[in-house]
Amino acid sequence: MSHDDIILQVRNLRKYYPIEQGFTRRRVGQVKAVDDVSFNLHRGEVLGLVGESGCGKTTLGRCILRAIEPTSGEVHLTTRSGSMVNLLQLNKKDLRALRREMNMVFQDPFSSLSPRMTVLEIIGEPLRAQGVAAAEVESRVKDMAERVGLNPGHLNRYPNAFSGGQRQRIVIARALATGPTFIVADEPVSALDVSIQAQILNLLQDLQEEFNLSYVFIAHDLSVVEHIADRVAVMYIGRIVELSTTEDLYLNPRHPYTEALLSSVPKPDPRLVEDPMILTGEIANPANPPSGCYFHPRCKYAQDICRQVRPELKEVTPGHSSACHFAAELELKGVPSE
Amino acid sequence: MEINSMPQSAVVNLKTEPAYEILSQRQLIWRKFKRHRVALLSFYALIALYAIVLLAEFFAPHGAFERHSSHLLSPPTTIRFVDAEGVFHLRPFIYRMDNELNRQTFQREYVEDTSEKFFLKFFVEGEPYKLLGFIDSNIHLIGVDEPGIFLPFGTDALGRDILSRLLLGSRTSLFVGLLGLAIGFVLGLFFGGISGYYGGSIDLFVQRLTEFLQSLPTLPLWMALAALVPAEWTPIQVYFGISSVLAIIGWTSLARVIRGKLISLREEDYVMAAHLSGVSERAIITRHLLPGFTSYLIVYLTLAVPQMILGETALSYLGLGIRAPAVSLGTLLQDAQNVQTVTLSPWLLIPGGMVILIVVAFNFLGDGLRDAADPYRHS
Numbered sequence A: 001m002s003h004d005d006i007i008l009q010v011r012n013l014r015k016y017y018p019i020e021q022g023f024t025r026r027r028v029g030q031v032k033a034v035d036d037v038s039f040n041l042h043r044g045e046v047l048g049l050v051g052e053s054g055c056g057k058t059t060l061g062r063c064i065l066r067a068i069e070p071t072s073g074e075v076h077l078t079t080r081s082g083s084m085v086n087l088l089q090l091n092k093k094d095l096r097a098l099r100r101e102m103n104m105v106f107q108d109p110f111s112s113l114s115p116r117m118t119v120l121e122i123i124g125e126p127l128r129a130q131g132v133a134a135a136e137v138e139s140r141v142k143d144m145a146e147r148v149g150l151n152p153g154h155l156n157r158y159p160n161a162f163s164g165g166q167r168q169r170i171v172i173a174r175a176l177a178t179g180p181t182f183i184v185a186d187e188p189v190s191a192l193d194v195s196i197q198a199q200i201l202n203l204l205q206d207l208q209e210e211f212n213l214s215y216v217f218i219a220h221d222l223s224v225v226e227h228i229a230d231r232v233a234v235m236y237i238g239r240i241v242e243l244s245t246t247e248d249l250y251l252n253p254r255h256p257y258t259e260a261l262l263s264s265v266p267k268p269d270p271r272l273v274e275d276p277m278i279l280t281g282e283i284a285n286p287a288n289p290p291s292g293c294y295f296h297p298r299c300k301y302a303q304d305i306c307r308q309v310r311p312e313l314k315e316v317t318p319g320h321s322s323a324c325h326f327a328a329e330l331e332l333k334g335v336p337s338e
Numbered sequence B: 001m002e003i004n005s006m007p008q009s010a011v012v013n014l015k016t017e018p019a020y021e022i023l024s025q026r027q028l029i030w031r032k033f034k035r036h037r038v039a040l041l042s043f044y045a046l047i048a049l050y051a052i053v054l055l056a057e058f059f060a061p062h063g064a065f066e067r068h069s070s071h072l073l074s075p076p077t078t079i080r081f082v083d084a085e086g087v088f089h090l091r092p093f094i095y096r097m098d099n100e101l102n103r104q105t106f107q108r109e110y111v112e113d114t115s116e117k118f119f120l121k122f123f124v125e126g127e128p129y130k131l132l133g134f135i136d137s138n139i140h141l142i143g144v145d146e147p148g149i150f151l152p153f154g155t156d157a158l159g160r161d162i163l164s165r166l167l168l169g170s171r172t173s174l175f176v177g178l179l180g181l182a183i184g185f186v187l188g189l190f191f192g193g194i195s196g197y198y199g200g201s202i203d204l205f206v207q208r209l210t211e212f213l214q215s216l217p218t219l220p221l222w223m224a225l226a227a228l229v230p231a232e233w234t235p236i237q238v239y240f241g242i243s244s245v246l247a248i249i250g251w252t253s254l255a256r257v258i259r260g261k262l263i264s265l266r267e268e269d270y271v272m273a274a275h276l277s278g279v280s281e282r283a284i285i286t287r288h289l290l291p292g293f294t295s296y297l298i299v300y301l302t303l304a305v306p307q308m309i310l311g312e313t314a315l316s317y318l319g320l321g322i323r324a325p326a327v328s329l330g331t332l333l334q335d336a337q338n339v340q341t342v343t344l345s346p347w348l349l350i351p352g353g354m355v356i357l358i359v360v361a362f363n364f365l366g367d368g369l370r371d372a373a374d375p376y377r378h379s
Helices: A057-064 A092-101 A119-129 A134-147 A164-176 A194-211 A222-228 A246-251 A256-263 A304-308 B008-015 B025-034 B037-054 B162-198 B200-215 B218-227 B235-266 B269-276 B281-317 B329-334 B339-344 B346-373
Strands: A006-021 A026-042 A046-050 A072-078 A084-086 A102-105 A182-186 A214-219 A231-236 A239-245 A314-317 A320-322 B080-082 B088-101 B108-119 B121-131 B135-143
Touching (some): A026 A057, A026 A214, A026 A239, A057 A182, A092 A102, A092 A119, A119 A164, A231 A256, A239 A246, B162 B200, B200 B235, B218 B235, B269 B281, B329 B346, B339 B346
Parallel strands (some): A046 A214, A102 A182
Antiparallel strands (some): A006 A072, A231 A239, A239 A320, A314 A320, B080 B088, B088 B108
16 A cells, blocks of 8 residues: 555554642643554554553544544544645644544444434534535435434434444444544444444444445454454553554464453354463553563563563564564464454 | 236335324423422412412502501401301401400400401402502402401501512512522523533632532621621612622532533533534533533522522521511511510411422422433433
8 A cells, every 4th residue: 555545644642641639739640541652544444453441542542533632642634635634733623624524433322322312413413513504414314324224214213212233323324424534433332232243343344345434443352353454453551562464463463462362352163172361460550550561561471671671563574563572583373364 | 007006005004104203302301290290289389479479469459568557466357158147148258357455454456347248359449559560550359348458367567468568578589589599590600610611720719619608607698798788778779689699609509510510411422422523612512511401400490499588588587688668578577576476466477388388389399390300311
């Protein structure tokens, strides 16, 4: 893929939360929720973002869209007109105008829909915010509802009349209403029944192909990402520790943490009896991270250097980066993808 | 051709959905509210009460300042159907009461003069007044022909009809409550709004101010503030002044409620979704934040009205609120401040019953509204 194809460029993005104490709000430390994250996203590509709870995936997704203000860094988006703008330097008005080109699919389809608005109002809201005439809003909402598999006759109902899967379809329809090119999907299926998850994943995939969308697809397990992502980034305590194409990451993981994540994916074949790699210890406290490599207290391959020097994210093989001192030497076990 | 000739209606019927009724939030609240019988009753009672006190001069049998010098501290007139001879009359009537000096106790006593019956009549002429301040009239709803005097709740020490004064006084008290609430509402909305929406040091300052005001004992603070109201003010100015005094204390709890609601709603995913869809801040506030707590506000305000009314009553009772000649429930109760009243002329306590009635009605209404407030919560 050529450089021109890049739709999103994230450079050194950081989000630190201060820890304050007492009446005077003295700063006693900070939580590095997102720490020095950089990656590119190509047009029409799906980048999976995985990691344990609390590793900063959601914060990263929200910082990219400026739902929360990052501490520092750059987020460049290629607009429809072809120019690249740094989202973090836009003023409120310009940012609002650019909202039509990017949006978010939320994790919880219950809390992300206002209980006091009808579905028509909810899906139409981004359109109205961009100044689309009222008469046009309704017809466009109907089209979009049909596209995501909702009955257009049900649009004047309130969200409480819909099931979880249907509500997630409403959320998706709202995110796509203005015809964006870039979507952050924040664990869009983890709140749904397993039987519904596949439907929603397929819907997201169909829509991605139809509209040539680019996704940053956040998930907390690798099995969901495997189906939809072209590339996968693994996060651990605010940092990307491995970034690769999906197939390569599954076959040849280059970071011990990825290996552990892969072994935790449930396998549908009961005859495949093997020892799952159980991680010892808790995920480190991001307010007080360990020295050197953040993963070393839980890593069975850890050496002295891991306790002292923090490894940078480096390319090990073309298109496959890892933040491990022994990325090239270790023989890690992957999973053959089906 | 065979298929095409099938009746169209059959095809259409298969496709049409059963008709669902989509109710707005207001309709849902009303439906739920109607099921709370006592609240519904209180609601209608309060509407009737406000209507009656607005037209107090018409409903009152006498003028509030009209003195019946021959009837000082008269007990309530008894309405009769059976006369002294034991004959039943379909129309209610009264006897005129005359006071006599009891030679044994040396007390003035009222004795009914049974020689002449005065039948109660609708729409009798009496003391002239201006209805709603601009309609000249002298028609009163109920009364009797001269020289009979109809005093359903008795008179006070100056011979003024208690019922007429009660209606006029209730008007003052009921509207002081609303006015005080309106001022407190604006203050609470403003301080709670900036505190919850901006957070940070503004929040810190407003919250400490609220805590300071809430930690002061209410009555001494009221008294101190009421003492600031100049003595030479007209009754209307005093009225406004007292409302403001009540409001200055009253906004704090409202500000707390609004701040809390704003903080929790601000973090809702659907608010973030609106934000990410490019919805303007003003639209987020009016379409997402405000509808999230208007129902709570209505409930809160309903429950706050009786507090305001009680506040006014307490101040006036202590002689620090509304002053004579203006009439309020508090000034009426001032007349009932001594033991003598309780033993000799208990009818002076009737305004106290009115206070209870108003407070209870507002509380029941608030209860019913609270249950009905958020119809989506339970679905």
